[in-house]
Amino acid sequence: xxxxxxxxxxxxxxxxxxxxxxxxxxxxxxxxxxxxxxxxxxxxxxxxxxxxxxxxxxxxxxxxxxxxxxxxxxxxxxxxxxxxxxxxxxxxxxxxxxxxxxxxxxxxxxxxxxxxxxxxxxxxxxxxxxxxxxxxxxxxxxxxxxxxxxxxxxxxxxxxxxxxxxxxxxxxxxxxxxxxxxxxxx
Amino acid sequence: xxxxxxxxxxxxxxxxxxxxxxxxxxxxxxxxxxxxxxxxxxxxxxxxxxxxxxxxxxxxxxxxxxxxxxxxxxxxxxxxxxxxxxxxxxxxxxxxxxxxxxxxxxxxxxxxxxxxxxxxxxxxxxxxxxxxxxxxxxxxxxxxxxxxxxxxxxxxxxxxxxxxxxxxxxxxxxxxxxxxxxxxxx
Numbered sequence: 561x562x563x564x565x566x567x568x569x570x571x572x573x574x575x576x577x578x579x580x581x582x583x584x585x586x587x588x589x590x591x592x593x594x595x596x597x598x599x600x601x602x603x604x605x606x607x608x609x610x611x612x613x614x615x616x617x618x619x620x621x622x623x624x625x626x627x628x629x630x631x632x633x634x635x636x637x638x639x640x641x642x643x644x645x646x647x648x649x650x651x652x653x654x655x656x657x658x659x660x661x662x663x664x665x666x667x668x669x670x671x672x673x674x675x676x677x678x679x680x681x682x683x684x685x686x687x688x689x690x691x692x693x694x695x696x697x698x699x700x701x702x703x704x705x706x707x708x709x710x711x712x713x714x715x716x717x718x719x720x721x722x723x724x725x726x727x728x729x730x731x732x733x734x735x736x737x738x739x740x741x742x743x744x745x746x
Numbered sequence: 747x748x749x750x751x752x753x754x755x756x757x758x759x760x761x762x763x764x765x766x767x768x769x770x771x772x773x774x775x776x777x778x779x780x781x782x783x784x785x786x787x788x789x790x791x792x793x794x795x796x797x798x799x800x801x802x803x804x805x806x807x808x809x810x811x812x813x814x815x816x817x818x819x820x821x822x823x824x825x826x827x828x829x830x831x832x833x834x835x836x837x838x839x840x841x842x843x844x845x846x847x848x849x850x851x852x853x854x855x856x857x858x859x860x861x862x863x864x865x866x867x868x869x870x871x872x873x874x875x876x877x878x879x880x881x882x883x884x885x886x887x888x889x890x891x892x893x894x895x896x897x898x899x900x901x902x903x904x905x906x907x908x909x910x911x912x913x914x915x916x917x918x919x920x921x922x923x924x925x926x927x928x929x930x931x932x
Contacts, residue, residue, distance in 0.1 A: 572775075581763055581785065588787030589758075598810060599767065599783045601774030624784060624810055 563621070564705055565648075566614040567629040568695075569639025575692035576635065580612035582714055583696060583706060587616055590710035596624040609639040616705065631703055633695060634660045635677070652703060656695070673702050673740040680732050690729035697733020702741055708734065749807070750891055751834075752800040753815040754881075755825025761878035762821065766798035768900055769882060769892060773802055776896035782810040795825040802891065817889055819881060820846045821863070838889060842881070859888050859926040866918050876915035883919020888927055894920065 566583070570576045577599055584597035594617045601610065613626040628648040634640035634655045641663070647653065650669045655662070657674035666672070675698040681691040693715065700706050708730075715726045752769070756762045763785055770783035780803045787796065799812040814834040820826035820841045827849070833839065836855045841848070843860035852858070861884040867877040879901065886892050894916075901912045 577767055581767075584785060584787055595785075595787045597785045597787070599770060599781075600807070600810070601770055601781045601783070602806065620788065621786070624786070 562617060562619075564616040564631075565626040565629045566616070566631045566633070566699075566705070567611055567626050567643060568613070568633045568635070569609055569611040569643045570635030571608075571638065572610060574635050575689065576610065576612045579692035579696055580614050582693075582711075582718065583699070584614050585718075586706055586710040586714040587614075590713055591707050593617065594620050596621045598624055598626075609636060609642040611639060611643055631699065631705075633699060635691075635695065636660065654695070654698060654702060656691075671744065673698070673737070673744065675733070675736050675740060677733065677736070680736060681729060684732050685725065685729045687725060687729075690726060693726050693729035694733035694736070697730040697735075698737035698740070699733075701734045701737025748803060748805075750802040750817075751812040751815045752802070752817045752819070752885075752891070753797055753812050753829060754799070754819045754821070755795055755797045755829045756821030757794075757824065758796060760821050761875065762796065762798045765878035765882055766800050768879075768897075768904065769885070770800050771904075772892055772896040772900040773800075776899055777893050779803065780806050782807045784810055784812075795822060795828040797825065797829055817885065817891075819885060821877075821881070822846065840881070840884060840888060842877075857930065859884070859923070859930065861919070861922050861926060863919065863922070866922060867915060870918050871911065871915045873911060873915075876912060879912050879915035880919035880922070883916040883921075884923035884926070885919075887920045887923025 568576045568580055580597050584595040587593040588595045596615045598613045615621050628646055631652045637660055640660045647670055649667050653670050653672045656677045658676050658679055677694040678691045680694045682688045700708050716723045719726050754762045754766055766783050770781040773779040774781045782801045784799045801807050814832055816834055817838045818833055823846055826846045833856055835853050839856050839858045842863045844862050844865055863880040864877045866880045868874045886894050902909045905912050
């Protein structure tokens with residue numbers, strides 16, 4: 561993997577910054593990758609779409625901005641519409657299927673995976689604030705870019721008091737991701 | 747302010763990522779600036795120095811990396827030694843005085859402010875995890891780059907359950923910053 565680009569888009573309160581930070585920490589501290597993790601904000605951010613980005617490499621990252629994402633995780637309609645353009649041919653689009661409809665023209669080679677992350681967090685984990693960890697699990701299962709063991713270790717280090725809750729969210733996200741991959745292959 | 751660069755260096759667990767994220771959110775959501783906020787990690791990050799950066803502008807930021815920081819906040823000796831080179835002439839260096847000694851050659855025009863942020867968080871706020879918020883208050887008092895009212899609003903929004911604790915940390919940091927400015931002028 562010379563360079564791999566992940567973009568996460570959503571709205572305030574969904575924890576997309578934390579999601580990108582935990583992904584970046586796991587990749588660098590545990591999976592021994594180089595990572596640049598970025599948030600860009602304008603004055604229009606409140607109430608609109610926001611995004612976090614992670615650029616991953618085996619060597620030091622020269623250019624920190626995402627150019628054509630390998631993976632785009634869309635967690636709101638506004639973020640989908642704002643950032644879906646520019647996806648790489650053969651890229652991976654992961655959407656929270658309760659919040660995002662596929663609209664407009666995608667390159668036909670883009671693979672789409674639908675994960676009900678907010679619903680899983682709310683109904684199965686019992687805490688909507690774990691939506692971002694559910695989505696991290698789905699990302700790991702779908703792309704394999706980050707180690708599952710690494711995510712478990714980092715989550716346990718980062719949230720010692722909420723470890724069980726977040727590990728449950730991760731596990732359910734992994735299962736949802738695996739199911740999405742299976743159903744895409746049938 | 748056409749472009750203003752802030753670098754924060756420390757070790758894992760000091761909350762420097764959160765500090766940079768809260769600073770960036772306040773500047774964009776409340777103070778109407780453009781912000782790019784970045785973490786860069788290599789495999790050597792564990793146990794070593796880590797850094798977070800915030801680039802602030804009145805217009806969209808073209809180049810997201812810090813080139814010569816206007817402000818460098820050093821919260822560990824390793825981070826000080828690794829990142830102090832390249833400070834701008836006339837720049838501002840803020841150190842946690844219990845953790846960082848001024849060593850090596852600084853440009854003579856760099857202004858140094860010593861803030862015992864960890865000690866204030868531990869002894870006066872009563873929670874070492876608020877060290878980053880104490881330092882945010884000091885940064886606001888020393889530089890004026892971010893509005894105090896904005897920080898209060900963002901902290902209250904972000905940590906509703908720990909609002910009082912964090913607002914106390916901010917206030918004590920503001921006071922420490924003001925004292926550091928006064929004593930530098932005598």
